[in-house]
Amino acid sequence: xxxxxKGKILLSSVIILLPMLAGLLLWNRxxxxxxxxxxxxxxxxxxxxxxxxGCLLVTSLDKRQRGQNPKALNMIFWIIPFVSLYANGxxxxxxxxxxxxxxIFSPLMTGLLFLFIGNYLPKTQQNRTxxxxxxxxxNNEENWTRTHRFGGKVWFVCGLILVLSVFLPGSLIMPxxxxxxxAAVILPVAYSYGIYRQHRREGISYAxxxxxxxxxxxxxxxxxxxxLLLLGVAILMFTGDIEYACTDDGLEIKADYWxxxxxxxxxxxQADYRTDLSAGARTNGFGSARLxxxxxxxxxxxxxxxxxxxxxxxxIVLKINGETLVxxxxxNAETKALYEMLLRKLPPRKQFTLRRIFDMI
Numbered sequence: 001x002x003x004x005x006k007g008k009i010l011l012s013s014v015i016i017l018l019p020m021l022a023g024l025l026l027w028n029r030x031x032x033x034x035x036x037x038x039x040x041x042x043x044x045x046x047x048x049x050x051x052x053x054g055c056l057l058v059t060s061l062d063k064r065q066r067g068q069n070p071k072a073l074n075m076i077f078w079i080i081p082f083v084s085l086y087a088n089g090x091x092x093x094x095x096x097x098x099x100x101x102x103x104i105f106s107p108l109m110t111g112l113l114f115l116f117i118g119n120y121l122p123k124t125q126q127n128r129t130x131x132x133x134x135x136x137x138x139n140n141e142e143n144w145t146r147t148h149r150f151g152g153k154v155w156f157v158c159g160l161i162l163v164l165s166v167f168l169p170g171s172l173i174m175p176x177x178x179x180x181x182x183a184a185v186i187l188p189v190a191y192s193y194g195i196y197r198q199h200r201r202e203g204i205s206y207a208x209x210x211x212x213x214x215x216x217x218x219x220x221x222x223x224x225x226x227x228l229l230l231l232g233v234a235i236l237m238f239t240g241d242i243e244y245a246c247t248d249d250g251l252e253i254k255a256d257y258w259x260x261x262x263x264x265x266x267x268x269x270q271a272d273y274r275t276d277l278s279a280g281a282r283t284n285g286f287g288s289a290r291l292x293x294x295x296x297x298x299x300x301x302x303x304x305x306x307x308x309x310x311x312x313x314x315x316i317v318l319k320i321n322g323e324t325l326v327x328x329x330x331x332n333a334e335t336k337a338l339y340e341m342l343l344r345k346l347p348p349r350k351q352f353t354l355r356r357i358f359d360m361i
Contacts, residue, residue: 005073005077008077009056009077012052012077012078012080012081013049013052013053015081015084015085016045016048016049016052016080016081016084017045017046017049017084018045018084018085019041019044019045019084019085019088019089019091019092020041020042020045022088022092023037023040023041023042023088023092024041026092027041040091040092044084044087044088044091045084045088048080048083048084048087051080052080052081055076055080055129056076056077058129059073059076059129059130073130074120075116075117075120075124075130076130078116079113079116079117082113082116086109090105093284104166104173106177107162107163107165107166107173107174107176107177108162108163108166110162110177110181111158111159111160111161111162111163111165112159112163113159114155114156114158114159114162114184115155115156115159115160115163116159117155117159118151118152118153118154118155118156118157118158118159119152119156120152121148121149121151121152121155122148122149122151122152124148126138126141126144126145131144131148132144132147132148132151132188132189132192134189134192136192136193136195136196136206137192139206139207139208140195140196140199140204140206140207142195142199142204143192143195143196143199143206146191146195147188147191147192147195148188150187150188150191151187151188151191154183154184154187154188155184158180158181158183158184161176161180162176162177162180165177165180238288238289238290239256239290240255240256240257240286240288240290240291241255241256242254242255242256242291242293242307242308242309242329243255244327244329244338246338246341246342246345249262249264249265250262250263250264250265250267251263251265251268251342251345253307253327255291255293255307256291257286257291257293258285258286258291258293258294258307261307261325263318263320263325265345265346265347266347267320267321268318268319268320268342268346269319269320269321270317270318270319271316271317271318271319271339271342271343271346272316272317272318273314273315273316273317273336273339274314274315274316274317275313275314277298277300277301277315277317277326278298278299278300279292279296279298279306279308280296280297280298280299280301281296281297281298282294282295282296282306283295283296283297283303285306288310289310290309290310290311291308291309291310292306292308292309292310292328293306293307293308294306296326301317301324301326302324303324304323304324304325304326305323305324305325305326306325306326306327306328307325307326307327307328308326308327308328308329309328309329309330309331311330311331312328312329312330312331312332312334312335313332314328314332314335314336315327315328315335316328316335316338316339316342
């Protein structure tokens with residue numbers, strides 16, 4: 001397979017790495033830390049490229065792929081390039097502060113991917129590395145064929161639903177997306193099991209499970225990729241910091257995984273200390289178990305920018321040239337200290353509202 005598709009391998013690899021070129025062109029606009037820049041520009045594309053080559057290698061080692069429908073093999077060549085452009089595009093939008101609503105964009109892209117896969121699933125011939133690979137399909141050719149025909153229809157319909165879901169109210173898009181993705185996974189598996197039960201009643205036997213080296217290798221690669229993915233998610237979920245510094249010229253904010261920001265004291269029109277502010281829905285930015293950063297929407301403030309830790313329930317609300325900026329330190333005590341320091345730095349002619357009465361001692 002690899003020898004006959006050198007052009008596709010080269011082109012798909014170049015597409016995966018294209019975001020690196022964009023990152024180099026935008027280098028001076030990315031966060032100041034070189035480590036952050038390196039991870040942003042090189043980390044994800046190179047990881048996806050390694051995964052892409054791993055999938056191609058495992059697929060080429062599967063002897064059943066030698067007679068595979070060339071159209072079905074397109075899934076192996078083009079899914080990860082699509083993911084690279086999508087994932088890196090979101091990353092650069094977040095880093096550069098471009099506003100977009102992931103509640104709309106993500107279901108749309110996922111729907112297009114489902115339409116693509118749903119179109120090619122029925123063309124996939126029985127193999128151990130591509131398609132709906134569960135025991136009942138792998139050990140019976142009829143089960144494989146019927147399941148993939150049904151699965152192709154399910155994924156295509158789910159893709160259409162996801163694309164059309166962007167016209168729903170924002171609060172309904174994510175629940176609908178979750179239900180549709182679950183249906184795309186569960187329905188083909190349940191259908192395959194139903195065929196298996198029917199075959200058992202009819203006395204149709206299934207081949208025993210294979211223990212060939214190619215299958216063990218595929219399982220090992222899949223396990224390694226899963227572990228790396230989970231490790232990467234864990235690192236992003238529980239690391240990162242926000243540093244606030246009240247200098248002589250203004251408030252400096254340095255944030256991991258998000259753009260840095262400097263606000264002069266003369267730009268600040270109002271400063272409030274809040275204990276009852278709901279974050280609302282994030283429409284852009286970075287969120288984890290540790291950090292809440294990016295562009296948010298809630299009923300009270302509308303669209304606003306936020307830099308805060310999840311451990312701090314109190315926050316500072318700044319009005320800056322008609323825009324709203326919400327800040328939160330690691331805990332309530334540090335947030336209060338930051339607010340008091342800001343009050344000392346702000347010009348005395350400005351009037352500020354303190355919405356939370358607390359002991360200043």
